[in-house]
Amino acid sequence: MAEFKQADSLYEWFDQRLGIDKFVKVMMTEYWIPKNINFLWAMGVLLTVMFTLLVVSGIFLLMYYKPDVAAAFDSVNYTIMQEVGYGWLFRHIHAVGASVVFLIIYIHMFTGIYYGSYKKGREMIWISGMLLFVLFSAEGFSGYMLPWGQMSYWAAYVITEIFGGIPLIGGDLVVWIRGNFYVSDSTLTRFFMLHVLLIPLAIIGAIVVHFYALRFPHVNNEAGEFFDFDEEAEKYLAGDKKNSKVVPFWPVFLSKDFFVLGFFLLFFFYLVFFHYDFAMDPVNFDKADGLKTPAHIYPEWYFLWSYEVLRGFFFEIAGISGKSLGLIAFAIANAIFFVMPWLDRSPMVKPANQRPYFKYWFWFLIADLIVLTVYGKLPPTGANAWVGFASSMTFLVLFVALPFITKAEAKKVGGK
Amino acid sequence: MKEFKILAIIAALVGITYYGIEPYAHHVMHPEVKAADFTFKDLKNVDTSLAGNTENGKALVEANCIACHAIETAGHPALMPNADAAASYGVVPPDLSQAGRMYDKNYLANFIFDPVSAMKLSHKYPVGGAKAFPMPAYNWMTPQEIMDVVSYLQSVAPKVAEKDVNKVTFDAACGRCHSMSYAKFEATTPKDAIKAYMGATPPDLSQYIKSRKEHYLHGFINDPQLLLAGTSMPRVGLNEKAQEEVIAYMEEVGDSKKSERESVGLWVMLYTLVFAILAYLWKRKIWSEVH
The missing domain is CATH 1.20.810.10 (Cytochrome Bc1 Complex; Chain C)
Structure with missing residues (x-):
């Protein structure tokens, strides 16, 4: 155990035991932003x-x-x-x-x-x-x-x-x-x-x-x-x-x-x-x-975009039911952002507006998420169902395209 | 300047999204609520311009109404307890004390002439159908006689003190079928009886001011079939003032902290504004040293 000298103040007493000075520096006054x-x-x-x-x-x-x-x-x-x-x-x-x-x-x-x-x-x-x-x-x-x-x-x-x-x-x-x-x-x-x-x-x-x-x-x-x-x-x-x-x-x-x-x-x-x-x-x-279903069931607004991806696939494609496709798309939508660092193949760390291709991708994504959110609340009938399908597909295509877009961008800017 | 631009972009994106998921989605999902018609202009069986004779009305009411209806304010108490009345008629017949005050004159006259058409319940009680509405139509009375009855009912309606009026109107207009558990009020018709009579237990109205909102309630109470076709809820026929009292009572019970919320809200926002201004001044001072 380290040798303790008599503390001159309450502050010093605590500082000797808890290292307050150092803690405050590390966490606050010398944590650099x-x-x-x-x-x-x-x-x-x-x-x-x-x-x-x-x-x-x-x-x-x-x-x-x-x-x-x-x-x-x-x-x-x-x-x-x-x-x-x-x-x-x-x-x-x-x-x-x-x-x-x-x-x-x-x-x-x-x-x-x-x-x-x-x-x-x-x-x-x-x-x-x-x-x-x-x-x-x-x-x-x-x-x-x-x-x-x-x-x-x-x-x-x-x-x-x-x-x-x-x-x-x-x-x-x-x-x-x-x-x-x-x-x-x-x-x-x-x-x-x-x-x-x-x-x-x-x-x-x-x-x-x-x-x-x-x-x-x-x-x-x-x-x-x-x-x-x-x-x-x-x-x-x-x-x-x-x-x-x-x-x-x-x-x-x-x-x-x-x-x-x-x-x-x-x-x-x-x-x-x-x-x-x-x-x-x-x-x-x-x-x-439980015996009275509301006319419209929708999640809170912050889940609407992924909910719309879930129900965007409402018909069978290549023998896979719409429900299964929706579920797969929903799982992808919730996981895909995790791998963002690896889908972005461009070395550029810059605001999107200074990146030649990524900027289009970014604003497309924002627009698509807004469309998904709004249509996630509306009843999925008639044209709404097709808007849901198109915007769900757009969402998936955007993420499939991201590695290619950013690869092309990397080439254009030459590794900068 | 740049930060304002960023803020404007975020505000625009949030605003577009908000518009889509709130006002626009509501507009798509909920039918438009028409303005309430407090003149009940579709009812034309009785000429309501005739001046009623209160004395004659009294005689008519005593001969025709009080066998079933209580009129406490005119000295006619209920003839039997609520449970027995419900068992006899299906639903507890209303005490008519408040009728002349609460109901629109045109509605009341036409109700006496033919209750089912006034209430818009012919889908439930078709002419010659198996079920008959417990009150018979008084279409054999002359328009003058009906207006006499209306005049008498108006004359016996008491003046209710301002502080009680909302509850009194609610109890009289809604309380035979609907409970209001948050006001510890139970419908006067017993639960099983009202369920059998209406086909389903009428909802407890404690939170209806929040789940349906004032605007919808105004339209719905005035004409339920317009917003919920096929419902067994009758058109009640309240005049504008009585309907406002009912809705005010639903708000007193269902949103009892509204005025506290609004006054505390202002103080909290004022406090936060002072905090924000002080924080801004402090930030300016601190950042002037590093820029």
């Missing part, structure tokens, strides 16, 4: 704040929520929304927060794609981020079931039914997931467990990995420039702050994030108090009824 960034670089901090808001509001909801099909609906809509002081506030923050967190996740994700922040050493940042996306999706889906409204029930029914399409084990798998032959009390209780324990734990773990993964390759910057962080940090510490290409996480980077956060929260709270229907579907204020 590029200076050349715009407000899109604040999305990570926004997401951290949103996750905190969801955890805190969730803890309050957990005190009154009852995971039982006979009690769940009223425990949310009566006990929490009407009897508990400010229970409605926690529910609104939780429900709207769950929706808005996906908006920020998508902005965060497509910022990464636009600036090429997933390659040349940043692969693990990207993969851990995609893992977070999948975990948040599972968290969103399991949470949506809990109020036990009509849409909770029927979305749970439709989504768990999807697993039935997996060859050989499909039927058994659905029963295993539901804990019953139909969506029932056992389904609700296990999704409750997933929502409040297992998935949040996994999310926290994945966030730690995601933050850690940033440490070695460092945060990308607006120009995609590679430079020596140690050299620039020395410059900064020596007092040449204006010429250094980096800033410390605290206070410089965070001061900008807080500013972005402030205006984002203004928007968020407007939605929480005055415009929450998009996140709290009116249909879900009818109690779940």
Whole structure:
């Protein structure tokens, strides 16, 4: 054991034992972030704040929520929304927060794609981020079931039914997931467990990995420039702050994030108090009824694009049923972003608008995802079904084409 | 400037997506709700311009109505408990105390003349069908007599205090069939009886202000068949004021924290605005050292 000298202050006492000084330096004042960034670089901090808001509001909801099909609906809509002081506030923050967190996740994700922040050493940042996306999706889906409204029930029914399409084990798998032959009390209780324990734990773990993964390759910057962080940090510490290409996480980077956060929260709270229907579907204020199918069943908006890929294939091709094709396409859609770093064969780390071919690919993808999202909500009848098919095919073709497009781009720019 | 451009692009993309999945999708999925018709102009069996004679109406009501209907405010209590009344008629017959206040005059007159056509329930009670509506048509009365009855019912309708009126109207207009569990109110017709009478248990209305929304409720209550063809819910015939009272009550019960939400919302946004401005000023100060 190291020799300890008598501490002169409480701070020193803790510092001797916990290395506070060093910890603060490593985590905050000497954690270096590029200076050349715009407000899109604040999305990570926004997401951290949103996750905190969801955890805190969730803890309050957990005190009154009852995971039982006979009690769940009223425990949310009566006990929490009407009897508990400010229970409605926690529910609104939780429900709207769950929706808005996906908006920020998508902005965060497509910022990464636009600036090429997933390659040349940043692969693990990207993969851990995609893992977070999948975990948040599972968290969103399991949470949506809990109020036990009509849409909770029927979305749970439709989504768990999807697993039935997996060859050989499909039927058994659905029963295993539901804990019953139909969506029932056992389904609700296990999704409750997933929502409040297992998935949040996994999310926290994945966030730690995601933050850690940033440490070695460092945060990308607006120009995609590679430079020596140690050299620039020395410059900064020596007092040449204006010429250094980096800033410390605290206070410089965070001061900008807080500013972005402030205006984002203004928007968020407007939605929480005055415009929450998009996140709290009116249909879900009818109690779940397994004998009464709603006229239109649709998932929350953030799942619509992949849902549309699932149902885009509505007819048999080469002897494979539309349902199977849809399921295959759906599986691809949910996995394909993970391998983005390897599908992009171009060495360029630049904003998309400076990449000769990739820029077209990027904006095509955005347009296609918007079409998929909008048509994912509309009834899949008549022309809508064909728009769904065309946009689903476009999605798949875009990813098949990506390696070729970026290979051609690499050739054109000559390895730069 | 560049950051504003980025913000504008994101706002445009989010805006297009939002428009597609909310207003546009709703427009595609939900039928248009026509404005409510509070004059019930399709009902023309009775000339409602005739001035009613209250005294004669009283005699007619006492001879024709109170065998089944209570009129508490005129000293005619219910003849039997709700369960027995439901067993006898299928549904508890309404106490008519509020009828003159709640129902549109034209609707009420035409209802007395022929209940089934006024309620738009001829698909459920076809002429000569197996089931008959428990109240017979009083189409043998002259228009003058019917208007006398209407005039009498209007005269006995009490003035309800402002603070109670929403609940009183709801209970009288909806409460024989619909429960409102979040107000600890149970339909006066017992559960089994109303299920047998209507074909299905009428829904508990506690959350209908949220699941159906005010606009839809206005159209639906005014003319259920227009929005849900074939439903066994009758056209109720409420006048505009009474219908607003019913919907206000549904909001009081179903969205009881609305005013708290709106006032807290303003304070939270004001607080956040101050935070955002301070954060901006702090950011300017900090970044002036590094730029």
